[in-house]
Amino acid sequence: MSNQLFALGSRLLRPVIIAIVILALVQTLLFITLTRSGGGSLINDISAKLSVENGKVSEQLEMSSQRVQGQIAEMSDKVSAELSASLQQKLEQEKNSTVKLLESSLLDTSRNMAVILAAVSPQAIWDRDIPQLTRYVQMAHESEHVVFAGYYDLYGKRMTRYMNRKSPLVKELMEEAKKTTGKKTLDGVIKAAGNHDRIIIIRQPISPSGSPIGEFVLGISRDQVISGTQAMETGFNTLIDNSIQAVSSSISSASGDTVSDLKNRLQGIQQNNDVARLSVEQRIEEASDDMVQQMTIVSLISALILIVVLIVVLSVRILSRVNILTRALTDLSEGEADLTQRISIRGQDEITLMAEKINHFVQAIQVIVGEVQSVSHHTSSVVETMREGNLKASEATGRQQGAVSEASAAVAYIADSVAEESESVSKTLESVEKIREETGQSAAISREVRHNIEDLVTNVEATSDVINALASQSDQIGDVLDMIKAIAEQTNLLALNAAIEAARAGESGRGFAVVADEVRMLASKTQQSTEDIEEKIDQLQSGASQAVSAINEASRVAKESISGIRQSDERLASVNKAIEDLHAMFSEITRMTQDQASQAGSMTQALEQIFSESHVTAESVTDAARTSQQLEQLVQDLGQKVDRFKV
Incomplete structure (x- = not known):
């Protein structure tokens, strides 16, 4: 009881307790008032809104029914139009394809017939x-x-x-x-x-x-x-018209059934909405009265319990622990920097966690101060060692600068020698390059000559084939001439028979006898012309045979020339390969000399860099000596400040 009275007297918790009591009373009164006044208006609003919404739903359902009917009719027209267009397009495609197929088949059949009748x-x-x-x-x-x-x-x-x-x-x-x-x-x-x-x-x-x-x-x-x-x-x-009529009939029948079923369902929905609205209004009114009574009692009881619990919790769980934490921190701050003291609070709440964190912080400070004291004493001896090391480093840097100067002169002499050697090898490589170019040009000329001779052989063989074909065709002409001679002989016999018959006829056959003589003379001239043509064809065949023999001999000589040129190309290829190997060897030597010159230059630059860095090192050693003196002074000051802590 004393703790609760102490909580009421606490300057930290007193305003909180008073505010909680006032808020609980105000909340309870407002809740009761708002619940009673809002319950009736809520019932009236819900009833009015249900009536309005029921009317709107009825109107919307009626409008939806009309829209459905219109959309079904529109869909029927659209489906019919699209079906007609699709079928018309498909008809056009099928018609074009069929016409092309029929015409192609007719044309192929007719061409085959023409080929057969021409062949027989x-x-x-x-x-x-x-x-x-x-x-x-x-x-x-x-x-x-x-x-x-x-x-x-x-x-x-x-x-x-x-x-x-x-x-x-x-x-x-x-x-x-x-x-x-x-x-x-x-x-x-x-x-x-x-x-x-x-x-x-x-x-x-x-x-x-x-x-x-x-x-x-x-x-x-x-x-x-x-x-x-x-x-x-x-x-x-006809198929399109029948399909469109069938689709329209099906859609009309289905739309009529759908609209009738939709109207019946809309009437049922409206009746159910009216019954549900009346039932909801009655239940809301009854539940509102019960809820107001129950919430009033619950609000009063919960407000009283909340106030009592808050007073007990604040007094027992918070103020007592806050006082313990305050006394411990006061002892720690007013002591003689004794870091071995700890705050003793048991529990698992935030105040206990705060005390543990403060203990951890003090422990960490204790360790840090101990380490700082140890490091400050050790740093004094290290600074002395650094002073001696800086002196030795300064002497070593001087010796290093002398050695780098001597090495730089030696590397410069080597670089000059390598440059002279690289120039000599480059001149030799240029000579080998010229020889390689001349050899390559000779090989190219040889290949071009060989290709020209091969083309000549091909043309000669083609000419031989043409002459052979000419000889074959002349043989066919001979067959035709034999047929013409046979026809001329037969015509001559017919003319002779006609003359005999004309002589028998006497005066009446005189004109026919003249025609028979003319025909016989024409047959004789035809036979003589045929013999002359046959003689010319024999001469043509003889000349063709001689031309074929000469062409074959020229082809043989050209092939032998090609064989010799190929052997020459092989020798040139061997020489060119040897020159390529020599060129590659001198190129490798040139590359190696250039690499040596580059490495010598790199060594010279590296030595110059080392010489420059040695100056920087000397300056750094001097700066380190000054820094060690400043560090020694800082270590002394730090030791004086941390020695006053008890660890």
Whole structure:
């Protein structure tokens, strides 16, 4: 009880206790007043807000229902438009792809047909077998895509005239040909077809042995490709319309069900909100009354308990320990600098921790003061030793400066010798460099000559191949001449038979006899010209054989020259390698001499640096001597100040 009375009389705790009592009373009164006045207004506000919010929720739900209906309709239109655009785009892509594929397939098939019909026709063209060529053309017309087909000789003259005159497209082309050329021939039809995009014209050269003898012309109609594309487009449009109608119907049905279900749910939500609002108002009012009564009692009891507890705690746990700490610090400060004293407080609170920290601080000060006393006594002897060491260091620095001067002169002489040696080696290296360049140029010239001769051999061999091909073609010309001679002999026999028949006919066959004589004379001239051409071809073949022999001999000599040049290149390469090794050796010698010169220069700089540093060292020794004197004086002052502490 005495401790509680002491706490009330404490100047430190008295204002705190009075303030706590006043605050507890004021808090209790304010809490009761605010709770009673705020409870009713809170109930009214909550009821009003619930009513307002319920109305707003109803309005928002109704607006949401209308927005959902509008968005569903908008979504239906948007989905239909996007579906239509997407399907139209896909249709266009598929149509283009299909047209390209069909046209490519049609073109490849037609080209293969043209190649086959051109490959089987050379014998019929040589024999002038027009019926066989006509059968080939009729075979081509068996394809429903073929509009026209025909064979032309080497001079562009038509060899077949067959056309499918029942075809409407051929009739149209024939009418156009008649308007432009006046004739309904195959030539006019081909020319008129060149102005139609719906017709593809394929021209296949006929070259059985590499030499052209004619041309096969084939006209292909694109009508089936176009009609197939139009049918596919019509089918796609029907599919798009059906898809859009199905999607719109599905969306409309789903939106109707969704809107109906949404309205039912909105009505249920409004009814639940009304019931919940009334229930919440009643519960809040009842809970508010109970809470006011309970909080009033609790506030009064807790305020009283808080005041009693604070008085007890402050008096027992704080003031008694603060008094102990104050007396201990007073004894420590008013003693004779006795650092062996400690504060004795037991517990685990902040005041006990403060006392422990003060004890630790005093202990640390005690250790520091003891160490300072020991160090001050030891430092005096160390300063004396430093004075003697500075004197010896000053003498050693003088001797070091003399030795560095002698070493610097010796290194300078070595650097001059190395520089002369490096200059001599550099001149030798320049000579070796010139020799290496000359050798490299010789090797380059040799390689260029060898490459030129190799190109010459290649050209000679190509020329030999050309001459051999010319000889082969001359043999083919000989075969053609044999055929022409046979035709001339047959023509001569036919003319002779015609003359005999004309003689039998008498006067009526005289004109025919004149024609037979002219034909016989033409056959004789043709046979004579054929023999002259055959003689020229024999001379050409003989000259070609001689040229091939001469070219082969030149090729052999050139290859032997290439072999000799390669041996020369190998020897030059060996010489160049030896020169490269010599150049590398002299380069290494030059580098080593330069390194020696650089190292000698570095040694000279290092010795000069050492000589300069020795002066700095001497000055530092002098400064150290002065510093040791000042340190000795400071140690004496420090010893006098720390000796008054008791440790």
